[in-house]
Amino acid sequence: MTYALEISALAKTYKGGFQALKGIDLTVSQGDFFALLGPNGAGKSTSIGVITSLVNKTAGQVKVFGYDIDTDLEKAKSFIGLVPQEFNFSQFEPLMHILVNQAGYYGVSKSEAIKRAEKYLKQLELWDKRDEPARALSGGMKRRLMIARALMHEPKMLILDEPTAGVDIELRRSMWDFLRELNKQGITIILTTHYLEEAEMLCRNIAIIDGGEIVEDTSMKKLLAQLDVETFVFDIKLGLALSELEQFATQSQAIDYRVIDDHTLEVDLNKSQNLNQVFEQLNAANIEVQSMRNKSNRLEALFVSLINKKSSVINEKSTGSADVGQQAVAEGAK
Amino acid sequence: MNNSIALKSILTKEIQRFMRIWVQTLVPPAITISLYFVIFGSLIGSRIGEMGGFDYMSFIVPGLIMMSVITNSYSNVASSFFSAKWQRNVEEMLVAPVPNWVIVAGYVGGGMCRGILVGLIVTLVSLLFVDIQLHNIWIIIATVTLTSATFALGGLINAIFAGSFDDISIIPTFILTPLTYLGGVFYSISLLPEFWQGVSQANPIVYMVNAFRYGFLGISDVSLVTAFAVITFFIVTLFTIAMTLISKGIGLRS
Numbered sequence: 019m020t021y022a023l024e025i026s027a028l029a030k031t032y033k034g035g036f037q038a039l040k041g042i043d044l045t046v047s048q049g050d051f052f053a054l055l056g057p058n059g060a061g062k063s064t065s066i067g068v069i070t071s072l073v074n075k076t077a078g079q080v081k082v083f084g085y086d087i088d089t090d091l092e093k094a095k096s097f098i099g100l101v102p103q104e105f106n107f108s109q110f111e112p113l114m115h116i117l118v119n120q121a122g123y124y125g126v127s128k129s130e131a132i133k134r135a136e137k138y139l140k141q142l143e144l145w146d147k148r149d150e151p152a153r154a155l156s157g158g159m160k161r162r163l164m165i166a167r168a169l170m171h172e173p174k175m176l177i178l179d180e181p182t183a184g185v186d187i188e189l190r191r192s193m194w195d196f197l198r199e200l201n202k203q204g205i206t207i208i209l210t211t212h213y214l215e216e217a218e219m220l221c222r223n224i225a226i227i228d229g230g231e232i233v234e235d236t237s238m239k240k241l242l243a244q245l246d247v248e249t250f251v252f253d254i255k256l257g258l259a260l261s262e263l264e265q266f267a268t269q270s271q272a273i274d275y276r277v278i279d280d281h282t283l284e285v286d287l288n289k290s291q292n293l294n295q296v297f298e299q300l301n302a303a304n305i306e307v308q309s310m311r312n313k314s315n316r317l318e319a320l321f322v323s324l325i326n327k328k329s330s331v332i333n334e335k336s337t338g339s340a341d342v343g344q345q346a347v348a349e350g351a352k
Numbered sequence: 353m354n355n356s357i358a359l360k361s362i363l364t365k366e367i368q369r370f371m372r373i374w375v376q377t378l379v380p381p382a383i384t385i386s387l388y389f390v391i392f393g394s395l396i397g398s399r400i401g402e403m404g405g406f407d408y409m410s411f412i413v414p415g416l417i418m419m420s421v422i423t424n425s426y427s428n429v430a431s432s433f434f435s436a437k438w439q440r441n442v443e444e445m446l447v448a449p450v451p452n453w454v455i456v457a458g459y460v461g462g463g464m465c466r467g468i469l470v471g472l473i474v475t476l477v478s479l480l481f482v483d484i485q486l487h488n489i490w491i492i493i494a495t496v497t498l499t500s501a502t503f504a505l506g507g508l509i510n511a512i513f514a515g516s517f518d519d520i521s522i523i524p525t526f527i528l529t530p531l532t533y534l535g536g537v538f539y540s541i542s543l544l545p546e547f548w549q550g551v552s553q554a555n556p557i558v559y560m561v562n563a564f565r566y567g568f569l570g571i572s573d574v575s576l577v578t579a580f581a582v583i584t585f586f587i588v589t590l591f592t593i594a595m596t597l598i599s600k601g602i603g604l605r606s
Contacts, residue, residue: 104440107444119365122364124449125449
């Protein structure tokens with residue numbers, strides 16, 4: 019089967035000598051909802067830049083739905099819709115003009131473009147603003163405008179570079195629903211995000227990039243299965259003194275409790291343990307649980323461990339690879 | 353891919369842009385040209401007498417129209433393309449399957465539209481001051497079209513290299529304006545000493561102004577064939593440079 023995206027040995031060295039990509043290999047299947055994660059300056063935006071031809075690659079090959087960007091660039095571009103990280107539309111143009119002109123760049127007739135603009139502006143709740151200049155929009159509206167613009171030529175693959183950065187939680191969730199719906203319709207979606215919860219909730223497959231290298235490329239399920247420990251937070255009914263809780267935590271066998279305050283306990287559970295054991299011990303101590311939640315974002319824990327693992331290997335080897343801060347500066351300067 | 357739709361979209365966007373800010377783009381040339389007519393035409397011109405067999409006001413009209421066309425064709429593309437780079441909305445085109453020649457043609461077409469529209473406005477304003485003669489309308493159309501294309505291409509190349517808004521005003525200020533003023537707009541180069549006549553022949557604007565003046569008055573300091581050859585040479589050269597720069601992504605892709 020032809021992949022939606024096939025990257026092999028992709029490398030990019032910027033003029034100043036900064037090596038943003040060190041020969042990465044990556045494939046994304048058609049119809050996938052794929053997360054590309056990494057810290058600032060890891061190479062995410064450079065990868066997207068190369069795929070969308072905004073960045074000239076130094077070496078390697080990129081194929082979009084089987085079309086090589088070196089030999090069939092225009093065909094490859096026609097499959098991609100891009101929602102970049104930074105706002106990149108004219109601040110002075112009205113929304114309708116931005117969308118209709120964008121469709122025109124892909125050869126969509128004006129009459130068809132007007133229909134599509136109406137459809138997407140309504141779906142993304144921007145229809146009332148259609149005749150206003152883009153600068154009049156709020157940050158969240160601008161993000162939605164960029165999604166509408168990326169969909170105007172009905173691409174087979176949508177690439178979103180941190181689409182929900184700076185967007186409030188309610189709007190973020192409505193954007194997630196919108197993206198899920200697009201994916202159901204068969205559009206391949208590649209997402210980079212800093213909100214790891216977002217990747218966990220939306221994406222089926224994931225690659226983690228760091229220092230210009232892919233450090234993990236697997237399914238979300240497999241990645242999360244690597245997780246050894248999960249942390250649960252118990253809100254307990256008031257009644258016991260703090261000292262009594264601390265005594266319970268110290269004396270409990272097999273399970274590690276942490277007392278946060280007189281009504282909150284945290285528990286780390288590994289794969290060999292289960293919540294029944296916890297509840298048995300809490301019941302025995304007459305501690306009444308009012309509610310329980312999963313504490314940390316699980317993906318975040320894994321992400322940090324993977325990145326730390328790589329950093330420690332680099333430090334051990336003392337290869338002189340730039341640290342994340344330096345990479346961020348270099349990427350920012352590109 | 354339907355390139356004609358993409359071309360039309362860029363052209364539409366460009367025309368919408370300068371029409372949206374018509375107070376900045378279309379009105380100033382009309383005011384400037386009125387001042388030229390009042391000062392150089394009525395006040396000073398009446399003391400100069402004839403030039404090239406015509407009263408001074410009639411002599412300078414074609415040059416003033418051409419000066420407006422040159423300035424506006426150039427500045428339209430320079431400011432619009434640089435602004436698209438600066439706001440990064442140029443990426444809208446770069447990520448789309450738009451061939452490079454369509455990008456060049458779209459922006460140059462937009463610059464030509466503004467240059468020619470301003471030329472028409474200036475012509476209408478000049479009718480308030482002088483009766484305009486028409487010697488050969490086809491020469492007028494050909495000259496104004498080719499000249500606006502030449503300077504629109506120049507503006508595009510300037511914008512591709514520009515890294516700041518200052519960079520798009522340096523060439524108009526230090527190169528374009530002197531060349532225009534020394535390009536025979538206000539005088540016949542036959543009045544110059546022989547050495548300076550020779551120097552003037554290295555100024556491409558001399559050929560454009562003279563071919564244009566020929567269309568109105570039937571007089572020219574240079575041969576029409578040479579004039580059109582020079583203009584064509586500049587168009588081909590600048591188009592080739594612009595295409596090469598955009599293909600390589602100079603100033604556009606990292």
